[in-house]
Structures are given as C-alpha cells and as structure tokens.
Amino acid sequence: MVVSFVSRDGSRWFPEYLSRIDASCIGCGRCFKVCSRDVMHLGGITDSGDIVDAGDGADDEVERLLMIVDHPGRCIGCGACARVCPKNCQSHITSSD
Ligand code: SF4
Ligand code: SF4
Known part of the structure; x- marks a missing residue:
C-alpha cells in the first residue's frame, strides 16, 4: 500500500x-x-564484525562508526x-x- 498525505496547499505528498x-x-551523523523522530542512532563495527552502540563504553573495540536504523x-x-x-x-x- 502506497501512503500519501495532503500538503497545506492541497497537493499530494508521498512520504519515503x-x-x-x-x-x-x-558515521558522519x-x-x-x-531527524526529529529518533529513528536512528550512532553505532560502531568492532574488529570481529559485531555492531555495537557507540555510546556504551565500547569505544576501544570500535573499528569504525556507522549509523544504525533501530526504530x-x-x-x-x-x-x-x-x-x-x-x-x-x-x-x-x-x-x-
Ligand atoms: S547515513 Fe551515514 S553517511 Fe549518510 S548522513 Fe547518515 S551517518 Fe552520514
Ligand atoms: S529517518 Fe527521520 S529524517 Fe529520515 S525520513 Fe524518517 S523522519 Fe525524516
């Protein structure tokens, strides 16, 4: 189902x-x-390929940052x-x- 809304001027808006x-x-942020909706947050990939929260004290293990779509x-x-x-x-x- 394709969702659409009506803009203030009456035109259709198709959200993506x-x-x-x-x-x-x-991971530039x-x-x-x-984003006003808390859809994503910054995470990281460790040497072993695990994706971790960048803010949970795992900084030493993180090889590089990336954004995670968690909501x-x-x-x-x-x-x-x-x-x-x-x-x-x-x-x-x-x-x-
Ligand atoms: S998806 Fe990644 S590269 Fe693109 S703006 Fe977000 S953090 Fe930056
Ligand atoms: S993730 Fe946030 S900024 Fe991106 S389309 Fe959804 S609401 Fe808009």
Whole structure:
C-alpha cells in the first residue's frame, strides 16, 4: 500500500520512509542531526564484525562508526536524512509496511 498525505496547499505528498543504511555509511551523523523522530542512532563495527552502540563504553573495540536504523517505525518519511547524506547509502521505501 502506497501512503500519501495532503500538503497545506492541497497537493499530494508521498512520504519515503528510511528502511536501511548500508555499510558504506561513514558515521558522519548528519542524518541523525536533521531527524526529529529518533529513528536512528550512532553505532560502531568492532574488529570481529559485531555492531555495537557507540555510546556504551565500547569505544576501544570500535573499528569504525556507522549509523544504525533501530526504530524505522517512527519515520514519517520527510526525506531530510536523504538530502544531507554524503554517501548515498540510505534506502527509502514508499510503503509504511
Ligand atoms: S525520513 Fe525524516 S523522519 Fe524518517 S529517518 Fe529520515 S529524517 Fe527521520
Ligand atoms: S548522513 Fe549518510 S553517511 Fe552520514 S551517518 Fe547518515 S547515513 Fe551515514
């Protein structure tokens, strides 16, 4: 089901929901700063390939940072995160499923 809303001027708005962020993410945090919905948070990949929360004291183990989409259901599909991403590593979907 494709979801749409009506803008203030009466035109249709088709939200594009953030569904995933791939491994080419550099963890710059730009998407996190513009998102008003707490959809994602900063994490890290360890030497052994595990994805961990960057803020839980695992800094020494983290090889590099990346953004994690942990609450996709909160997304309203505003598209702000896609506009600021320098790596084009996000996927968006038109359905809320
Ligand atoms: S589309 Fe909007 S609400 Fe959804 S994750 Fe991106 S910035 Fe947040
Ligand atoms: S803006 Fe793009 S590269 Fe930066 S943290 Fe978000 S998804 Fe990763």
